[in-house]
Amino acid sequence: MSPRTRKRSTTAVAGGLGLIVALAGCASQEEAGVATSENTAGAEIASSEIDCEQFEQFGDIAGSEVEVYTTIVDPESQSFIDAFGPFTECTDVEINYNGSRQFEAQLPVRVEGGNAPDIAFLPQPGLLERMVATGQVAEPAQAVVDNVDEFWSEDWKSYGTVDGTFYAPPLGANVKSFVWYSPTAFAEAGYEVPETWDEMLALSDQIVADHPESKPWCAGIGSGEATGWPATDFLEDVVLHQQGPDVYDQWVAHEIPFDDPAIAESLATAGGILKNPDYVNGGLGDVRSIASTEFQDAGLPILDGNCWMHRQASFYQANWPAGTDVSEEGDVFAFPTPVIDEGVGSAIVGGGEFVAAFNDEPATQAVQYWLSTGDWANLKAQASQPGWFSANLELDASNLQSPIDQLAVEQLQDPESTFRFDASDLMPAQVGSDAEWQQLTDWIASDQPDDVTLANIEAAWPQ
Amino acid sequence: MTASDVSQRTVTNATGKIDAPVQGSWRSRRRQRRAEAAAERLSKPAASTIAIIIAVLWSVPTLGLFVTSFRTVDDIQGSGWWTAVTNPLFSPFNYRAALVDSDLASNFINSFAITLPAVLIPITLALLAAYAFAWIPFRGRNTLFVAVFALQIVPIQVTLVPLLNLYVGAGVAGSFWTVWLSHSMFALPLAIFLLHNFMKDVPPSLVEAARMDGAGHVTIFFKVLLPLLVPAIAAFGVFQFLWVWNDLLVALTFASNDATPLTAAVADLAGTRGNAWYLLSAGAFLTMLVPLVVFIGLQRFFVRGLLAGSVKG
Amino acid sequence: MDWFLDAETTAHKLALMVLAIALFALVMGAILFAVDKPKRVPQWVVVLGFLGPPVLLLLVGLVYPALRTLVGSFQGRDGEDFVGVDNYAAVFTNPELLLVLRNTVLWVVLVPLVATLFGLVYAYLVDRTRFENLAKALVFLPMAISGVAAGIIWKFVYEYRPDQAGINQIGLLNQLLVWVGLEPRQFLLNQPQNTFFIIAVMIWINAGFAMTVLSASIKAIPDDITEAARLDGVSGIGMFRYVTVPSIRPALVVVLTTVAISTLKVFDIVYTMTGGQFGTSVIANEFYSQTFRQGNEGLGAALAVLLFVLVVPIIAYNVRQLRLSEEIR
Incomplete structure (x- = not known):
């Protein structure tokens, strides 16, 4: 199960959508991007930009065919296909790109039926674990491991590792620790972007005093069947910033109970905003309206001045209406979730997908290798719509299409900053994709x- | 699935049982009653008025969607659709965006390509089976018939994963074939039951006479029974059409990207575009368009089919 | 082979469609031709020819999956270990699942009753009035609408916006409340009324269906019965109560039971309106959520079996009726 992808693939409207969400799996992993089909043309990518010699280590693989099975479908898939161009020109390996909305339902079936793809992009570590348990995921070539060691942080490598064995290099990423706001509205009112949580609360009080016709915060956790996930992101963000990465890891591993006093403190901190009737829910109603507001709609009151701040992931940029200026001086932008505990400092909760290989054919390994290079990340960034980025340290932020993506990558590459994967993705499904959503929804509703x-x-x- | 699901089933049962109070001389009286009805019609203005008011109320939600589908993004989010009545500003932009930019036109083709075989195949199979159940005596016939009828209790959801496994194993997953096959399987219990009841309504003397003339089962089926069953086939055809066209479940489970029908594409718009109500409302109306046209166009046959089944003599 | 599986262009898709129909016609034609020799071919071959293909499809498509589910309901979450009746025990002890059962009962009682009652009264009301066809078409219209579209339609009825300067209601019902001076309400959030507001959508869809069938059977009431009643001085409500309703009783029973069956299986309306949140889930919806979202296949299968069990009496009743009418014949 993949709550993360589901988050973006469900809304209350999607009638009978059970399957998109569940059986059929994630509609699309990367639709974080501003998905307008009219401008899907990828950048022209020439093979001259990359060094073909790097593929010689895989021997004579010319003429072979590699199937890449993913959740990513048109139009977002085009940039992936484009970014394979130089690889195919160098190696003469044909890439059979197969994006399917039924990915999550079909992948286990295909793998168990002995019909596994060569390469699959797995939207979260839990699925990797399941696939490894089938015994059919192949360990990557040493060159891939070297790339990951060089280009990714230890944290990221660990999410592609199952029981001490490294299997899957990371691919794309997203960052959840953002608070959206309107730079123009802040400038007009003379507000500064807060650096700490306390400053942020002080600013909220200031807004309550200055602007009684609006509320400082707006939020929405509606997402059809997956209603509640934005609240889990909020809690995870607070836990990481307030309790630090060690407690966060213990929490994920269930070394401390979910109702540990530390988590209770963080839930109270989150509730200080989400359940404070003075703070929410700008332009959308009272506290309870958070439960019934679709997450896609929840930040929009910022645009008409009914609300000032909205905590949501980088992929929320896709939800601003066409023509919205998303930049540091524009209509909307985001600041990183501010520091709560000085000892923890800045930290990021995020997500991403991973490249698993289901055989150790040289051509398959070569593809996996190519996807782990900095060259690929940069070419992909140039070819992509706003909304795609990677935690690859080689990725040059200037190749990215939107300021928010650039900010996210700066965060990811900042050695001072702690990164942790979305906790609910790492917890067992009955907790992370059910009880936590449900209970936090009741907590608000x-x-x-x-x-x-x-x-x-x-x-x-589970016991 | 709900709506048409119900209807299919009821037609079935209705035809099976409504017959009780109806007796033979019905048809001869019909003309006379028509004349009386015409007179009565004018004498019930109050009933007419109430009926029309309810009908209009019933249509208001749908009207809301229709109006919304012509409004701009900001208007949809910013004010109620009824304000457009006093301040009309209609534009076909949403439809262009849905059909061209989101390429729902190709999904429209898919819906069509899925629906036609998924209506024809189960009806044909069901006709043959219904014939066997009605006119070929064999051991265990009743038991088998009840078993087929009882298969209606299997919720479709239950079948999805096992079927998907089978298709993947056979290497045909995602193609149109799996969608056609699945729809056919799910439609059969109802279709067989319904058509069986119609078959049974045909006077045995007709079949006997044909048999005396030396006609085989296939000849009897095509020459004697089929012509009599046209209204029933049309009635069931309408429901099977509505069911397949409006289906989301089967499509999502089995159809790959190139075969995605309109419903799934619209549902997916909801998923990927979040708050794009302008696209959703236009898309939703597009999905409704064909069923509405088909229903209104075939309503006559449909009601006749129902009546034919319920007044068998 | 690829040509048969991957159709990308419009022409290709349509060609594939025509081919499929032709292929089907060819196969069925061949089978029928083979069995069309009544004198020489034994009876069982004929039966096989007529019944073989549909029965095969039913075995693969419905019987096999149903059996797998039955077995699965006695297994653990990943469908491996045998856990006895644990899953069933969970359904009847977990308070959230008990709420689901309660909701399901509400649905299966209210939807058939209200939809049938409305359909009956309406069918009687419009019978032989001036705008009968138009009025019936308008009421039947929701039947032609998919769950996806219905969800979007009702969004614009129930949607809530705060009562605040500069913000307009976009949900019709809340706008009506505001117009008469009341506070807008969270129709889909406030328990337990929210379940009733969702049930209303299902009634909206099914009433037209009940109306169509009942209207057809009202028209089929023999005139001598109504004439005789009229001569006895029965009219108006009395006619409806003592003549119309008893005459179409079989049709009423059929409509009630069939709407009940489909109500038990309904899932997309709840899914669309609330996703089963805020205490509105029903069995069919919970089956989905357990099986696919939480990966709890055992519990999901138990819920599906429960669905079977709830439908069985209704089907059994229908089968009995079927038998009775066979005997009459």
Whole structure:
């Protein structure tokens, strides 16, 4: 199961959508991008830009064919196909790109049926674990491991590792620790971007005093069947910033219970905004309206001045209406979730996908290798719509299409910054994609107390 | 799936049982009653008025979608669709965006390519099976018939994963074939039951006479029964059409990207474009268009089919 | 082979479609030709020719998956270990699942009753009035609408916006409330009324269907019965109560049971309106959520079996009716 992809692939409208979400799996991993089909033309990519000799280590692979099976479909798939161009020109390996909305349902079936693809892009570590458990995921070539060691942080490598064995290099990424705001509105009102959580709360109080006709925050956790996930992101963000990465890791691994006092403190901190009737829900109603507002709509009141801040991931940029200026001085932009605890400093919660190989044919390994290079990341960045980036340290932020992507990559590449993968993606499905969503929704919709909420989630943890 | 699902089933059962109070001389009285009805029609203005008011209320939600589909993005988010009535500003932009930019036109073709075989195949198979159940005596016939009828209790959801496994194993997953096949399987219990009831309505003397003349089963089926069953086939055809065209579940599970029908594409718009209500409303109306035309166009046959089944003599 | 599986262009798709129909016609034609020799071919071959293909499809498409599900309901979440009746026990003890059961009961009682009652009254009301066809077509219209479209349609009825300067309601119902001076309401959020607002959508869809069938059977009431009643001085409500309703009783039962069956299986309306949140989930929806979202295949299968079990009495009743009418014949 992939809550993350689901997050973007579901809305309340999508009637009968159970399958998009679940059986059929993620509609699309990368539709974070501003998906306008009229401008899908990728950049022209010439093979002269890359060094063909690097593929010689894989021997004579010319003429072979490699199937790449992914969740990413048209129009976002075009830039992936384009970015394979130089590889095919160098190696004469044909890439059979196969994007399917039914990816998550079909991949396990294909793998168990002995019909596995050569390469699959897995939208989250949980699925990698499941695939490794089938015994059919091949370990990557040493060259791939070297690339990952060189171009990715230890954290990222660990998410492609199962039981101590490294299997899957990371591919794309997203960053969840952002607070969207309107730079023009802030400038007009004379507000500064807050550096710490306390400053952010002070700013919220200031806004309440200055602008009684609006509210400082707007939020929405509606997402059809997956309703509640934005609240889990909020909580994860606070836990990482407030309790630090060690507690976060223990929390994910269930070394501390879900209702540990540390988590309770963070839920209270999150509730200080989400359940504060003075702070929410700008332009959308009262606290309870958070539960019924679609996450896609939740930040929009910023544009008409009814709301000032909205905590949501980098991929929210796709939801601003066409023509919105998303930049540091524009209509909307985002600042990183501010520091809560000085000892923890700046930190990022994020997500991403991973490249698994299902055989050790040289051509397959060569493809996996190519996807782990900095060359690929930069070519892909140039060919992509806004909304795509990678945690590859070789990625040059200037190749990215939008300022928010550039900011996200700066964050990801900042050695001072701690990165952690979205906790609910790493927890068992019945917690991370069910109980946590459900209980946090009740926490908001029926004003369920913090302790009851956490105890209920803890109770869902499989024994 | 809900709506047409219901209807299919009820037609079925309706035809099976409505017959009780109806007796033979019905047709002869019909003309006379028509004349009386015409007179009565004018004498029920109050009933007419109430009926029309309810009908209009029933249509208001749909009207809302229709109006919305012509409004701009900002208007949809910013004000109710009813304000457009006093301040009309209609543009076909949403439809162009949906059909051309989001390429729903190709999904329209897919819906068509899926629907036609998925209506024809199960009806043909069901006709043959219904014939066997009605007119070929064999051991265990009743038991088998009840078993087929009872298969209606299997919720479609239950079948999806096992079927997907089978298709993947056979290497045909994602193609049109799997969609056609799946729709056919799911339609059969109802179709067989419904058409069987119509078959049974045909006077045995007709079949006997043909048999006396030395006609085989196939000849009897085509020459004697088929012509009598046209209204029934049309009635079931309308429902099977609505069901397949409006289906989301089967499409999402089995159709690959190149075969995605309109419903799934519109649902997917909802998923990928988030708040793009302008696209959704136009897309939703596009999906409704063909069923509405088909239903209104074939309504006559459909009601006749229902009646034919319910007044068998 | 690829040509048969991957159709990308419009012409290719249509060609494939025509080919499929032709192929099907050819195969069926061959089978029928082979069995069309009544004197020489034994009876069982004929039966096989007529019944073989559909029965084969049913075995593969419905029977086999149903059996797999039955077995799965006694297994653990990944469908491997045998856990006995644990899954069933969970359904009847977990408070959230009990709420799901309660909702399902509400649905299966309210939708058939209200839809049938409305359909009956409406069919009687419009019978032989001036605008009968138009009025019936308008009420039947929701039947032609897919779940996706219905969800979008009702969004513009129930949508909530705060009552605040500069913000307009975009949901019709809340606008009506505001117009008469009331606060707008969160129709889909407030428990337990929200379940009823969702049920209303299902009734909206099914009433037209009930109306169509009942209208057809009202028209089929023999005139001598109504004439006799009229001569006895029965009219108006009395006619409806003592003549119309008893005459179409079989049709009423059929409509009630069939709407009930489809209501039990319904999932896309709940899914569309609330995603099963805020205490509105029903069995069919919960089956989905358990099986596909939470990967709890065992519990999902148990819910599906429960669905079977709930439908069985209705089907059994229909089968009995079927038998009775066979005997009459």
